Amino acid sequence: MSFDRAHTDDLIAFLGSSPTPYHAVASAAERLEKAGFRQVEETDAWDAQPGGKYVLRGGAIIAWYVPENAGPETPYRIVGAHTDSPNLRVKPRPDAGAHGWRQVAVEIYGGVLLNSWLDRDLGIAGRLSLRDGSHRLVAVDRPLLRVPQLAIHLDRQVNEGMTLDRQKHLQPIWGLGDVDEGALIRFLAQEASLDADEVVGWDLMTHDVQPPAYLGRDRELLAAPRLDNLLSVHAGTTALASVASGPLPYIPVLAAFDHEENGSQADTGAMGPLLGGVLERSVFARGGTYEDRARAFAGTICLSSDTGHAVHPNYPERHDPGHHPLPNGGPILKVNVNQRYATDGAGRGIFAAACERADVPWQSFVSNNAVPCGTTIGPITAARHGITTVDIGVAILSMHSTRELCGADDPFLLARALKAFLKG
Template sequence: MSELLVDLKAFLQSSPTPYHAVKAMAKRLDVAGYQYLDEADSWALSEGGRYYTVRNGSSIIAWCLPKAKSVIESGFRMVGAHTDSPCLKVKPQPEIHKHDYQQLGVEVYGGVLLNPWFDRDLSMAGRVSYLDVDRRRKQALVNFQKPVAVLPSLAIHLDRDANTSRTINAQTHLPVILAQGKHAGDFKSILSQQLIKEGVADVAEILDYEISLYDTQEPSIVGLADEFIASARLDNLLSCFMGLNALLNADSDEGVLLVCNDHEEVGSMSAAGAQGPMLSQVIERLVPAVEDRVRMLNRSMLISADNAHGVHPNFSDKHDANHGPLLNAGPVIKINANQRYASNSETSGLFKDLAQQVGVPVQSFVVRSDMGCGSTIGPITAAELGVKTLDIGVPQFAMHSIRELAGVQDVDSLIKVLEAFYKEKYV
């Protein structure tokens, strides 16, 4: 197994929530010599400097300023992705006791494919706000790591239509089993005990939390020839990983930037989402004068990286016959006439040229004309900044399932093209 895939598996396994993903990315940026900038502080930036900032613990922006010219002359080569994935989140008052079982009520986050969540070994992770022993408000990340919850299926003997017409009620069918009896205590007590186990010794009172359930099965390389990677949260931690690797690998003379936003799966409308002001505020601090900023953005481009639907051999009729991306056949340019994707002929042409230069094949995806089309942070960011934009991604199966599948060759391929983009002089 290549070192790249080893790193990818470790990143996916260490990132059960957006908070953990940003923490893992920040650690790699620290090692690479990037300087953390707190949004609440004044920023002193230098030519060729490497920096990053974090908002809400779940969104991150990293950038390098050009070495030999102003960023106004250079512009930014920007890559965007998102840190969140569809999942089940624990409710604020989740305790349910039925027939001697202790359960947790959950809320559906994003467009979850619900059936695969049944009969999995589930754990919990997220962020906790608490008071310490001196009654100071603090936050900490928590990750139970081991399986602590399960959502058993109903036996087919009791549901004879399970294979033909089963539907899932998110309110009544999804509470997970946490324990038998009432010995586990209330949920905040469980969190407090887990934080202490993880070395957070000053917890006096849990104030609130944002906790997600996740599958404990580790990422795997599968296929007779090791062609695929199977994991949770490939949409869209895979793009975060590829964008970060390209950023760290590219030794560019131009301005380069990586933005990974939270909340894409629920519309991006938040302070840390792509429809919020985080990226525009960072750019305003880098180029305060309006005219200079407009000139800089005119010399800039954004590549929005979010996985694409590979053509499933058992369901090929769900694709346009001429636009069915194959796994391990190269990154996919995503096109939609109604601007659900922000690609246009100029931005896709640049990407195709860069891909040819590094020997990477390119595919195209257009949704069937009689089906609805999803969207990405691409059109949102393009509208917020007024920057030309391209939507791309690597093809995958089982998008929004608890376990997804992508091609290992596509990971290396897209990193190569993104590196070339970061180095490109004219965009």
């Protein structure tokens, strides 16, 4: 098959415009608006009009398309993903420093691969909360911060094993001088064309400013930040926008949650009520009853799309010997019988059928029995809403690093499979 590098080019643009979950959902909403979707507010009454709609809440977006032939009992087909990535996030009192250096106080978010944040040129981005209750996005996408590593001359044993103190060793520098209380927020308010007195709160985080790039002799790989899991958010957004027209047997949905990397326990996380509330309100807005809601949920299927591990050529013993997913081999089906992933045999059939319709190859992933298995929003979605859920994704290297690596063709292959799944 011919591979569409235009899709990966667009993913690169999406990653560049999405340094935080708040920017990611804004970027997704912009793409959906161009496909005819419109935002609906959770505080408003919802109508029964067909078409594309979406809800934004913080760093999460739920978008769905109601075809004209849909009844209140019509099931959903959901692509689930998450918008957050491990990083360093700014503390409530951000201005710190010592010994003539100005620093920014940060807290570690999620399962950060700590050493990957050393000696990187970092920007800062996020959301400023204003006195009138509104929010303003801000992004400084240029070298601003750096977490300097200790020179080898001062730690002769560093190559025998590095130990980083999370409190002391990960605080980035951003200048020289005495600690200046309020300096960071004054600077970011100016970047956002605001008066610093308007800013009463913030959700800010660091990001690597090195842009995504094709890698390798044949440019067959993609090196980029936040592939986990904006690759899936972008693929799901693209797939939903492409099927949002005409009659469909299902109502296609994109559910991109925040806070997956620290357990999903948030109002914008998969464990919260956001997805269930949106789906139920859609049923009721179309004149449905609780019986219709039960019928719709019983026929609903979710593909939980998140990145997984490609076989590492330097550490093959960490992988299951019979399952070695490779980049550009197509999306992976993720299985764990202890329900770290939600896939079962029936789910395998659902995913295989979608890939077959899309003419997309696919691979299986299972963890080595001696290595703990990660998890996703999949088991949470299945348990909370009682809907059939299948865990899939794209195989990558360097998961949770500031810069991850995938096959350059796999984003397109994933989006193509998701499109076939949403069309039903």
